[in-house]
Amino acid sequence: MPTAVMSSQGAATALRFGRLAAMGVVAALILTGGVWASWGTAQYVMLTKGRESGTVTVSRCDDGWCRGAFTGDGGSAARRGEVVVEDSVAVEKGRTYAVVVKPGGAEAVRSGPAGVLYAWVPLGGALLLAAVVVAGGLRRTRLAWVMAGAGAALLSAAFVAV
Missing domain, CATH: 2.40.50 (OB fold (Dihydrolipoamide Acetyltransferase, E2P))
Incomplete structure (x- = not known):
């Protein structure tokens, strides 16, 4: 027979799973949007x-x-x-x-290195934004730092190259 403690643990588990699923979808949508926005220009620069x-x-x-x-x-x-x-x-x-x-x-x-980096700038911004979601919503701080570092490196390289 289920007790009140068991049902509250089940509810907490379900809420935790729902939060993780929702934040995972948000992070994936942000990254997909960044790739989509970048690919509109990058395809011409990279596939010449x-x-x-x-x-x-x-x-x-x-x-x-x-x-x-x-x-x-x-x-x-x-x-x-x-x-x-x-x-x-x-x-x-x-x-x-x-x-x-x-x-x-x-x-x-x-075209060239400057054009490639400039084309991928929207992805760099998306990586920075998704890093906040990953750190706060998914509580995956190491992954968030890696994403933020990659986004900052991409934006910095584009700034220097262009």
Whole structure:
């Protein structure tokens, strides 16, 4: 016959399991969102085979975009009159950047090590945010420190490279 002590222990176990499951789902969603946001740009930078790559010389910047003449590096990349690159703190008028042109348009993304690190910045932020959830909700402090360290390292490397 179950007693009151046994049923309260069962309820506590069920609540603990529910908390762990909920926080695990939240952490997984944060990380999935970070990967999803990063992959939108990273796929063009990391998987360059068959894509137009070259350099762009920035001639003007306005409305969050910088524009300039594109010079292909050979192969299927042809010279274009103008491509657009997202205006970030690291893009300056008059400088030349290595880029990959997205298929079917005139939008380009930075390539090389700086472009790869910059593309994965959303994942770095997600790692930092998920580390808080893992530490507080799942009570896994070592894993949280590893995640936070990886996120901080990624963001720092992107800052230095870009």
